[in-house]
Amino acid sequence: MSPLFRRNEEKAARKAAARQEIERLRGVPVDDLATELMQALGPDGPTHGTSIRVQQLCEYLLRDYPGAGQMDTLNLSAPVNRALDRLERIGLVSPISVTRSPVWRITPLGESTLTEGDLRERLRGR
Structure with a gap:
């Protein structure tokens, strides 16, 4: 088998796995997705808070x-926007409109919620 053909198969397999994960994430309940996003918004996320x-x-x-x-x-x-709206409604994140699409920032309440580990309780309204 040609190395080029093998790379194409590997690329197709990676793309298929990514699409499968996208479909799974699209079916995740809003509160579960919001919980996952809070990790991304915190200090360990891609923009470090x-x-x-x-x-x-x-x-x-x-x-x-x-x-x-x-x-x-x-x-x-x-x-993702639905999950952000959910987090915004309970005061854990806030949008900052600097362009047509807002950027999001974790609030002080969101930071303490993330630190204390009680996000699920907040999402349930407790």
Whole structure:
């Protein structure tokens, strides 16, 4: 088998795995996705607790799937926005409108919630 052919098969397999993960994430309940996103918004996330764009959050969710292309990654925008809206409603994140699409930042309440580990309770309204 040609090495080139093998690389194409590997690339196709990575892309298929990424698409499967995207479909799985699209079906995750909003509160579960919000919980995952809080990790990305915190100090251990890709921007270390500074503001972050929705696209970066989508990429964070697919960080273990290198086959995800930019267009595939953006298929997560709608569920990510729903999860961010949920977190905003309970005061854990806030949007900063600097362009047409806001960037998001964790709030002080969000930071303490993440540190204390009681995000699930906050999402349940406790």
